[in-house]
Each structure stands twice: as C-alpha cells, then as structure tokens.
Amino acid sequence: MTTIHLADWLNARIDRAREEPVYRQLLEAMQQAILTGQLASGAKLPSSRMLAADISVARNTVLHVYEQLTAEGYVTSTTGSGTYVADTAPNDRAAVRKPQEPADETPRKPCLISKRGARLIAHAGVAPKQWGAFMPGVPDVAEFPSRTWSRLQSRLWKRASPDLLTYAPGGGYRPLRRALSDYLRVARSVKCTPDQIIITTGIHQSIDLAVRLLTDSGDRAWVEEPCYWGVRSVLQASGLTLVPVPVDEEGLNPSARDMAAPPRIALVTPSHQYPLGMVMSLARRRALLEFARQHGVWIIEDDYDSEFRYRSRPLSSLQGLDDAGQVIYVGSLGKMMFPGLRMGYMVVPENLVDTFRTGVAELYREGQLMQQAVMTEFILDGHLTSHVRRMRGLYDERRQLLIDAIGAHFGETLAVRGDEAGLHFVLELPGNASDRAITDDALASGVVTRPLTHYYMNQEDARRGLMLGYACVPNAEIAPAFAKLAGVIERALSAVEAGS
Ligand SMILES: Cc1ncc(COP(=O)(O)O)c(C=O)c1O
Structure with a gap:
C-alpha cells in the first residue's frame, strides 16, 4: 500500500462523529492494516508529519499512535531511518511436518475438547431455569431474612480487618468451623473437632477435592443407582470409573459381584437417598462401614438436606458410627440459606486434616472470609436455627x-x-x-x-x-x-x- 493509499484507507475508517477518540480509531485501523497484511512486513510508514497532514489530524496524535504500535510490537522504529512494519506473521515453519507424515491436503482441525469434557457436556444435567414450580432441590429464597443478613454484613464491613479480606488460610474461618462443629455434633451426631471442618463452596467442591486427594484416574467409584447427576459429573470428570450400585428400601445394596471388586471410593446419601428418598438402615450402614474398613474404601457421605425432615427425627450420620476414619462427611449451607451463597463444609478424618487444608488452599485459593464471618454471626445469633x-x-x-x-x-x-x-x-x-x-x-x-x-x-x-x-x-x-x-x-x- 502506498502512502496515498494508506491515507485513503485510514480516512475511510476514521469517523469524527463517533464517540470513540480519533486516536483510538487510528490505532485500531493501523493495527488492522498490519494484521491483515494490507501493510506488509518491512513496509516503511510515512513520517508522522506527512500522515498527519494527509488525514487531517494533529501530528501528536500520529506520534502517539506510532509509539503505541512500537510498544505493542507492530512496528519497529530506528531514529533517523524511520518506522517499519515488523515481521509478525505466523511462520509457516511453525507447522513443521515430520518427514514420514504424508502431506495432507485438508488441514486437520484440532479436536476442541477432551473426551471427558465431551462426556461431561453430553450428560450435563444443569437446568436453564433454577426457580419456580416444581424445580427440585431449591429452597424458597424469597423467604430468606435478607435484612438480618444485610445488618450483620454492614456491621462487619464497618470494621473489616485486613486478615478477613485476603485469601482464606486452609480450611476457612476458624469461628465458623467451631460453630459448625458444634451444630453438627448436636444435630447430626457427627464426631468432630473444629480442625476437622473444611469450608468449601458447597458439596460439588467438597467432592471434587476429596476425589482429587484420595483417588487416581481410573480408580473405581461406587455411586448409588439412581444418584444425583452433579456428583456423577464431578467423578466422571476426574477420570474415575463409575460403578452404579442398586438401592432398595434399606439403601445401598451391593451385589456379591460388586463386593468382589472393592472400589476406592463410595458415594452415598444415607439420610435421604437422592433422588428416591429412602433412609439407609442401621444394618446396611454397619455393613458398609465394615466393608470400607476391610478394603480401605473411602466413603463420602452426602448429607445434603437432612435439616428438612417432616415426620421423624433423622437417623444419626454415618460418620458418627465410623470408628475407623473412613468417612468424609459433606454438607451444604445452600439449602438452609440460599443456593447462590455457595458455602458448604466437609468433615475429614483427623489424619487427613493437614492434607485437606493444604489441598483446598492449593487448588481453589479460597477466600470469602467476610462472607464466612457473616455466616458465623448468623449462626451464633440463632438466626439459622x-x-x-x-x-x-x-x-x-x-x-x-x-x-x-x-x-x-x-x-x-x-x-x-x-x-x-x-x-x-x-x-x-x-x-x-x-x-x-x-x-x-x-x-x-x-x-x-x-x-x-x-x-x-x-x-x-x-x-x-x-x-x-x-x-x-x-x-x-x-x-x-x-x-x-x-x-x-x-x-x-x-x-x-x-x-x-
Ligand atoms: C444429593 C445432592 N448433593 C449435592 C447437591 C449440591 O450441593 P451444593 O449446592 O452444596 O454443591 C445437591 C443439589 O441439589 C444434591 O441434590
């Protein structure tokens, strides 16, 4: 493109009626000219004085554009000799073919997503609509005492201490862990100290963390048949081999064949089987714990909604019966509070506390301590109950x-x-x-x-x-x-x- 052509080309693209400053329009037009090859690499740009006169802008505007183009590597300039378009076109040699590979006329398109990614998307269960009759698993968020929450929140923000505004140390806000361990001991007979509690963004994240820390790709995982699709997705995305184990009126009912090949991990919903709703009997609980102890199976107990029981008191948690430290208990504040809160907890065996505290910080770089502090006050003031x-x-x-x-x-x-x-x-x-x-x-x-x-x-x-x-x-x-x-x-x- 000659200087005159460049000026014409730019003039056709600069619109002084637009709100965008002329400087930006000129910069973008020149970048486009270089990227599309209209200005070939090695071409000399007109002097700033000449271009400014040709397109009727201030010389300083052109100077700034040239400076920016230089800084971003579009052009190179040498004092005294002028400004040249840099050679930035992708090099054909980058696509070097191995000698034995035949020349392929049609360039092969790289596969966009992985096999496990494709499986996840194909079986995704998340609904486009998350509210209204008869959306399962969603509490009435319109009934949430938002004024109370907002009052606690503004009180805390008035004296926001710096350590609440940074990353969470592994495990989350200590007073919340203490409040939750008290609550879980009383309400769910969970045996735990505050140290064993890890705050997460919910059950999905708790399970993801447990799976990453306790299993390897290809390990077997028992899931209830039927089970919550979200948990299935998390396990599948981690490369586990899922083994669906049937449930009957007493809960998980593995066959002799299932038992002959113990899994690395088993996911269960003993308090209220999801989705069918039965409660796992005490005999089955004990049998599962014994099997896990003998074969070194990790059990993940998903206690997602046991606070809402209408006719009888809930059975104690499976974790409360576990003497061998095989159970990871996971729960959510999403159903008691509101799902968008994204806050949950896990209770891990004592010997895994350090592993999980490091894991959660390393993988997800947790934060949200202010939110956790508000949650603590909400619990301690009795609002949650x-x-x-x-x-x-x-x-x-x-x-x-x-x-x-x-x-x-x-x-x-x-x-x-x-x-x-x-x-x-x-x-x-x-x-x-x-x-x-x-x-x-x-x-x-x-x-x-x-x-x-x-x-x-x-x-x-x-x-x-x-x-x-x-x-x-x-x-x-x-x-x-x-x-x-x-x-x-x-x-x-x-x-x-x-x-x-
Ligand atoms: C059985 C079960 N587990 C876990 C969850 C999700 O929990 P969270 O929102 O804490 O990730 C749900 C949500 O409906 C569920 O039904």
Missing part, C-alpha cells in the same frame, strides 16, 4: 398441598415416594410412560420437573417418575401449577394406553 425451623413448617405445608393436588387429580393411581424429608419427592409413573417427554411438554407449558430416568446410569433398570420440588413454590401457586402438569401427564398416559 429459627430460619430453618420456620422453613421446615412452610415446606411441610407445601409438601402436603402438592400431595393433595396429586390426590385430587390421580387418586391412588400415581404413588408419591420419598416425601419424609427434603425439598422434593418423586411422583411415580407407569413403566411404559416417558418421563423425559412429559418433562419436555411440561416445560413448554411453564412447569419444571426432572425425569427420574435421568438419574440412572443404566436406562434398562430405570424407574419412571417425575422429581417435583415444592419448597420454592408459594402455597397459592401449587394447585394451579400442578393442574397444568396433570394435564400433560394425563395426555401422555392416554397416548400410551391408546398405543398399547
């Missing part, structure tokens, strides 16, 4: 309203299971109904559910059903929302009957 108590009453009412609505539409024909605890239950469907098609149709009419089959690894054994979350649905909306869903279910069931 009273909020959970109030929510338990409210969710129990909603649970009953939804059961009534189901009864009004379907009588005894469709059973509800797992409604003793938690924020959801399962509405069972006949084996020939497609819970996935019903879920899609329900979403089109504005109602969220989750197909039970989605939680199974082996589809042949999957029971059909819909996961219905009631906690985040205002009382008055439950019956009308279920009427919509019932319409979808009725149409699907009559289509199945007509076809059979």
Whole structure:
C-alpha cells in the first residue's frame, strides 16, 4: 500500500462523529492494516508529519499512535531511518511436518475438547431455569431474612480487618468451623473437632477435592443407582470409573459381584437417598462401614438436606458410627440459606486434616472470609436455627398441598415416594410412560420437573417418575401449577394406553 493509499484507507475508517477518540480509531485501523497484511512486513510508514497532514489530524496524535504500535510490537522504529512494519506473521515453519507424515491436503482441525469434557457436556444435567414450580432441590429464597443478613454484613464491613479480606488460610474461618462443629455434633451426631471442618463452596467442591486427594484416574467409584447427576459429573470428570450400585428400601445394596471388586471410593446419601428418598438402615450402614474398613474404601457421605425432615427425627450420620476414619462427611449451607451463597463444609478424618487444608488452599485459593464471618454471626445469633425451623413448617405445608393436588387429580393411581424429608419427592409413573417427554411438554407449558430416568446410569433398570420440588413454590401457586402438569401427564398416559 502506498502512502496515498494508506491515507485513503485510514480516512475511510476514521469517523469524527463517533464517540470513540480519533486516536483510538487510528490505532485500531493501523493495527488492522498490519494484521491483515494490507501493510506488509518491512513496509516503511510515512513520517508522522506527512500522515498527519494527509488525514487531517494533529501530528501528536500520529506520534502517539506510532509509539503505541512500537510498544505493542507492530512496528519497529530506528531514529533517523524511520518506522517499519515488523515481521509478525505466523511462520509457516511453525507447522513443521515430520518427514514420514504424508502431506495432507485438508488441514486437520484440532479436536476442541477432551473426551471427558465431551462426556461431561453430553450428560450435563444443569437446568436453564433454577426457580419456580416444581424445580427440585431449591429452597424458597424469597423467604430468606435478607435484612438480618444485610445488618450483620454492614456491621462487619464497618470494621473489616485486613486478615478477613485476603485469601482464606486452609480450611476457612476458624469461628465458623467451631460453630459448625458444634451444630453438627448436636444435630447430626457427627464426631468432630473444629480442625476437622473444611469450608468449601458447597458439596460439588467438597467432592471434587476429596476425589482429587484420595483417588487416581481410573480408580473405581461406587455411586448409588439412581444418584444425583452433579456428583456423577464431578467423578466422571476426574477420570474415575463409575460403578452404579442398586438401592432398595434399606439403601445401598451391593451385589456379591460388586463386593468382589472393592472400589476406592463410595458415594452415598444415607439420610435421604437422592433422588428416591429412602433412609439407609442401621444394618446396611454397619455393613458398609465394615466393608470400607476391610478394603480401605473411602466413603463420602452426602448429607445434603437432612435439616428438612417432616415426620421423624433423622437417623444419626454415618460418620458418627465410623470408628475407623473412613468417612468424609459433606454438607451444604445452600439449602438452609440460599443456593447462590455457595458455602458448604466437609468433615475429614483427623489424619487427613493437614492434607485437606493444604489441598483446598492449593487448588481453589479460597477466600470469602467476610462472607464466612457473616455466616458465623448468623449462626451464633440463632438466626439459622429459627430460619430453618420456620422453613421446615412452610415446606411441610407445601409438601402436603402438592400431595393433595396429586390426590385430587390421580387418586391412588400415581404413588408419591420419598416425601419424609427434603425439598422434593418423586411422583411415580407407569413403566411404559416417558418421563423425559412429559418433562419436555411440561416445560413448554411453564412447569419444571426432572425425569427420574435421568438419574440412572443404566436406562434398562430405570424407574419412571417425575422429581417435583415444592419448597420454592408459594402455597397459592401449587394447585394451579400442578393442574397444568396433570394435564400433560394425563395426555401422555392416554397416548400410551391408546398405543398399547
Ligand atoms: C444429593 C445432592 N448433593 C449435592 C447437591 C449440591 O450441593 P451444593 O449446592 O452444596 O454443591 C445437591 C443439589 O441439589 C444434591 O441434590
């Protein structure tokens, strides 16, 4: 491009009516000219005086642009000899072919994501909508005492000490760990000291950390069949080989074949099996602990929602029965508080405390100490207990309203299971109904559910059903929302009957 052409080219690109300063427009236009090869490497740029006159800008503007181009490596300038376009084009020699490789006419596209990445995305379960009837696993965040939280927060921020504004030392804010260990000892019979508590961003992160520290890629991991898809994703992404182990009315029920090949790690939800809702019996708990002790299996106990139990007191935690230090207990504050808080905890055996404290700091560079300090005050002032108590009453009412609505539409024909605890239950469907098609149709009419089959690894054994979350649905909306869903279910069931 000659000087005159360069000036024309730049003039066509500089628009003085635009808000963007002329300096920036000129800089970007010159960068583009170099990157696209319009200004070839080695070409001499016009003097700043000449270019300024040709495109009618101040000479200083051009000087600044040349300086910036030099600083960013687009041009090189030598005093007295002028400014030249630098040679920055990618070198063909960079793509050196090994001699034995045949010349390939069509350049091979690199695979964008890894195999495990592709598997994760293909089986992803995260829903686009995280709120409304009947989204499972979500508490009523509109009921959260945000004014109390905001008052505690502003009080703490007024005297924010520097050590609360930096990275968290391994394990998290000590007073919160103390408050949680007191709470877990009393409420869940967890045997622990504050040192054994590690604060995380929730159960997902706790499991990720445990898996990274305790397993190697290719190790076997037992998961309940069915189980929470999020946990499955975390394990799969770590390269573990997942072994689905069936559950029955007493919880995890491994076959002799399963037991013959002990896993490195086993993930269980003993208090309220996710998603079906049964409680693991004491006999099964003891059998699992003994098996773990004999074969050096790590057990991860996911106690995600045991605070919301409606008819009976929860059984003590599995961790509380463990004398061999094989259980890692994980819990979340997301269901008691609000999911967006992203705060959870894990209780690790004493001999692993240092490993986990170092691991959490090394991998995730934890922080959020101010948030943890606010959480501590919230617990110590009694707000957590009273909020959970109030929510338990409210969710129990909603649970009953939804059961009534189901009864009004379907009588005894469709059973509800797992409604003793938690924020959801399962509405069972006949084996020939497609819970996935019903879920899609329900979403089109504005109602969220989750197909039970989605939680199974082996589809042949999957029971059909819909996961219905009631906690985040205002009382008055439950019956009308279920009427919509019932319409979808009725149409699907009559289509199945007509076809059979
Ligand atoms: C069984 C189970 N574990 C863990 C979680 C997620 O916990 P967190 O939000 O603390 O990562 C959920 C969420 O619904 C769950 O159902």
